[in-house]
Amino acid sequence: MFSSRNRQNAAFPLWCPFTAAQSATVPPTNGNVEQTRNARGGRGGKRGRGRRGNRDGQDRDVSLSKSMSYVLRHGANQMGLQMGTDGFLFVEELLAHPQFRSYSVEDIERVVATNDKQRFKLRSHPEDGRLQIRANQGHSVQVMDLDLKPVVAGSLDCPAEAVHGSYLHNWSSIQQQGLSRMKRTHIHLASGLPGEDGVISGMRKDCDLAVFIDVPKALADGIEFFCSENGVLLTAGDTEGKLLPKYFSRALRLRPTRSILPLQ
Known part of the structure; x- marks a missing residue:
């Protein structure tokens, strides 16, 4: 099932588990980003960037983490986002999507750094240095190059x-x-x-x-x-x-x- 590209020689610890989402948009539990942005006043929503607490009182970082998990594990293609065979997606393209426009690069970096289960990985693209993100596991879509x-x-x-x-x-x-x-x-x-x-x-x-x-x-x-x-x-x-x-x-x-x- 896995190509030889999975079989990396990188160092690992001594040794090292939902159903796929049913729609092509981020699930409703993550909140309606457009309504949240409008409630804060203005289409850009810049005043909301980096702040916590959305209209449902849900922690923004938890909401962002759930939204990223859905996109990176299940829904990138349905949402019109291009994910590589290694599971990486350009952060700038993620933030340009209507579901993520109220967030910033700093928000994503913070969620990745503080996630207690280390679900995500950030890297600079090896050729042009642009920031990319992927989920470490949990995919319902085929990802061939997860460095397993x-x-x-x-x-x-x-x-x-x-x-x-x-x-x-x-x-x-x-x-x-x-x-x-x-x-x-x-x-x-x-x-x-x-x-x-x-x-x-x-x-x-x-x-x-x-x-x-x-x-x-x-x-x-x-x-x-x-x-x-x-x-x-x-x-x-x-x-x-x-x-x-x-x-x-x-x-x-x-x-x-x-x-x-x-x-x-």
Whole structure:
């Protein structure tokens, strides 16, 4: 599934998971940028740049982060934005879109720098130096050059276990059918549970189900795993996009108290 360009030699840590949006615009939860700009007085909306609090009282940085996640993971093409095969999009083109005109380069740089899960990466284009941005993982569109590091069986950076976060109402289906990448390109796994040392991403904080995967066993069956730049383990699963229950090593109910769930 991945080209040789994925197999980079860059240094990584010891080792390193929604459904695609249903419309071609940023979801309504991000607020109506045009109405917000008009409410502040003036089409340019410059007084609002860098300030927090939109008309719904939602933190502007959270709103911007959600909007960027949608565009960079799912909706760039539908919104008329050109994303490269490496997932990068020019920041100036993003800010020129009506959905982002109330934001500035400084806003984007701040959101990228302060994002607790390190979802985004900024870089200067290697040829002309123009600022670009991409999502590190979570795509429903094919991105071939994400600088993913392959996990090799038997290597020091091959984990014995990785964990996928979900919700208890999904457990009956997961228990019988396994984990599915669904409309995304990968199943996401973390190196541990949220709050554990070194775990910054790979699972939503509100998950109440944790499914642990025997990584060496899956690798032995030819299932590929890759590590993203922010430490998330990614796999496309088998030919049907799944990690079958035979690769589950254990499962935990996380709330209200932690307890072991039977695998069968």
